[in-house]
Amino acid sequence: MILPLLLRHPNEVAPRKRPFHTIIPGFVTHNGQPLMSFGLMGGSMQAHGHMQMVTRIVDQGLNPQAASDAPRFRVLDDNHGVAVEWNMPQSTIEGLASRGHPVSVSPRFDVEFGCAQAA
Template sequence: GFVYKTHHLQVEAMKIAIRAAFDHFADLRAMKLPPEALLERDSIRRAAATISRATAAPLPPVALPVSHDTVYLTAADEEGRMVSMIQSNYMGFGSGVVIPGTGIAMQNRGAGFTLQPGHPNEVGPNKRPFHTIIPGFVTKAGVPAMSFGVMGGHMQHQGHVQMVTRIFDHHENPQAASDAPRWHVTPDFQLALEAGFPESVAQDLAGRGHSVGIVDAEGVFGGAQLIYRMEDGGYCAASDHRKEGAAVGF
């Protein structure tokens, strides 16, 4: 279908975004460029102009290591209020430090710092590290339209792009969009395609210069949960088959 024809452009845009994140994202006080500068229309246009519709860009240097152990939940009520929440210890029991009397283990997101001198995300005191905790939320004209998340470390933001594109651009059913095969630009900028993609899509992307691999492990591609607000004010919820989860209405 048409959605597959856009994957090359989505992947190339994602590579640019990941490269920018690896280069600039850090504690807000340590960033050399403010987030708004990266999101300015002129900046986005310049980045988009570097994308070739025919071929993949050369692979940039490898950046950050990745790990993940994340929980996501979303809720909505009859008055239209919606909540999107994500929580993660990062690695297993996180730091291994437990708050006395609570059983709550502290996370070890400090592993997301870099040791590269001068980098805005260089390890240091009183700073927050680069991380991938991203509760998703879509509004239309200021009105909540979808609360969602895709658990899975480095896959989170990539899963968000694919979910939003399928549901809002291609008008897919939310559960169908959750179940559809996904692509994943790995931390070393290879392109992993989930088993289930048409062979023609893999061949087309490889022909454009992407380093493509077919991956049969569903955990690589994250797990989505979402609530979509319909035009009549009702809700449609979806839960990804790749993870433990449920969609419940009452």
């Protein structure tokens, strides 16, 4: 992700600002002990992707491979819409649309969703 040099851009580089960037690996502990390290490529959807990985592994009990393979979503900047990966269940897509979210289904292996790793 390139940090913009445009004035008044929400992510502009400026003194005393902490611009969003995508250099964000993750590390999870449990009771003070290491549980896992993980990372996810995908530009501006990385924070969403990290949350989805942690939820799937910690809360849903998936193994790292299953969590990496599960379909992901990302919130779009322009219209409050949601982009989902090609393998998102149709019932989920319909549920989002019924709540007023514009939903776009991304093609398989879309670089905007990147890939994930966990150990």
